Amino acid sequence: MPMFKKVLVLEDRQEHFEFLRQALERICSDVEILSAKNIQEARQKLSKDIELYILDLELPDGAGIELIPSIRGLRSSAKVMVFTVFDEDDTFFKAMRMGIDGYVLKTEPQQGLVDAINDVYKGMAALSPALARKLMNFHAASFEELPKLSDKETAVLKLIAQGHTMKSAAEHLNRSIDTVKFHVKEIYRKTGAQNRSELLRLAREMGIS
Numbered sequence: 001m002p003m004f005k006k007v008l009v010l011e012d013r014q015e016h017f018e019f020l021r022q023a024l025e026r027i028c029s030d031v032e033i034l035s036a037k038n039i040q041e042a043r044q045k046l047s048k049d050i051e052l053y054i055l056d057l058e059l060p061d062g063a064g065i066e067l068i069p070s071i072r073g074l075r076s077s078a079k080v081m082v083f084t085v086f087d088e089d090d091t092f093f094k095a096m097r098m099g100i101d102g103y104v105l106k107t108e109p110q111q112g113l114v115d116a117i118n119d120v121y122k123g124m125a126a127l128s129p130a131l132a133r134k135l136m137n138f139h140a141a142s143f144e145e146l147p148k149l150s151d152k153e154t155a156v157l158k159l160i161a162q163g164h165t166m167k168s169a170a171e172h173l174n175r176s177i178d179t180v181k182f183h184v185k186e187i188y189r190k191t192g193a194q195n196r197s198e199l200l201r202l203a204r205e206m207g208i209s
Contacts, residue, residue: 003028003121004079007052008045010064011083012037016106020054020083023113042067048075052120057084057091068098079120083113087130102126149190154208156183160196161203 007024011017017035024031034050036042038061046067053071055064064082071078081102082095095103101120104113105128116126149157159169166184170177193199 004031004052004117006032006034006047006050007054008034008036008042008047008050010036010039010042010053010055010059010067012056012059016056016083019110020113023110023117026110026114027117039064039066043070046070046074050075050078052079052081052117054081054083057082057086057095065095065098065100068100072099081116081120081126087128104128105130149187153183153187153190156180157187157199157203158208160184161200161208 004024005028007028009017009020011020021033024033034045036045038059040061042064053067055067057063057065068080071080079101080099081104082100083104083106084091085106086092087105092103102116102125104116104126108116108128112128116128119126155173156169159172160166164172166180167177170180173180187193188199191199191202193202
């Protein structure tokens with residue numbers, strides 16, 4: 001199966017670099033592996049030909065994810081993985097918001113790293129199990145914070161999400177348009193949505209469509 005042909009590893013500790021190199025060579029038979037020990041050195045090696053970047057977070061001159069805007073500017077399709085000891089929420093979610101493709105802890109066995117590289121190549125998100133649970137818990141907490149609508153409000157929102165106007169929603173529900181307007185007003189109040197686009201996004205998050 002095809003695999004990455006050119007990879008840049010940003011890692012300042014030789015033993016971790018060797019661990020990564022061995023994992024890459026297990027699945028990428030013809031891979032060219034570039035190495036950098038700090039951000040300045042990595043910047044000099046950025047290239048449109050590099051298909052995968054594996055970045056440490058704590059380096060002598062900063063955090064590896066600082067390179068992500070430059071990487072995307074050169075090649076938007078390049079894959080980016082974080083390989084780090086840090087699993088704190090702030091660090092993890094900041095990296096996720098920057099659009100990384102994988103976040104693997106250095107405590108993972110080599111097979112776990114191999115599996116993560118495979119997943120990233122296939123376009124899947126690759127996370128260490130502890131981080132996957134963290135992400136699931138975050139989304140579960142976010143779901144619990146979603147607004148609670150009445151059955152009538154939910155019915156109205158569903159029709160709006162399907163493209164109905166307030167007039168057609170009123171006809172569909174056999175209610176007056178004033179009643180539907182009242183429900184819509186309550187939906188906006190409860191959800192905090194500022195416009196129709198925000199309201200439709202919330203409807204999708206709530207599973208209403």
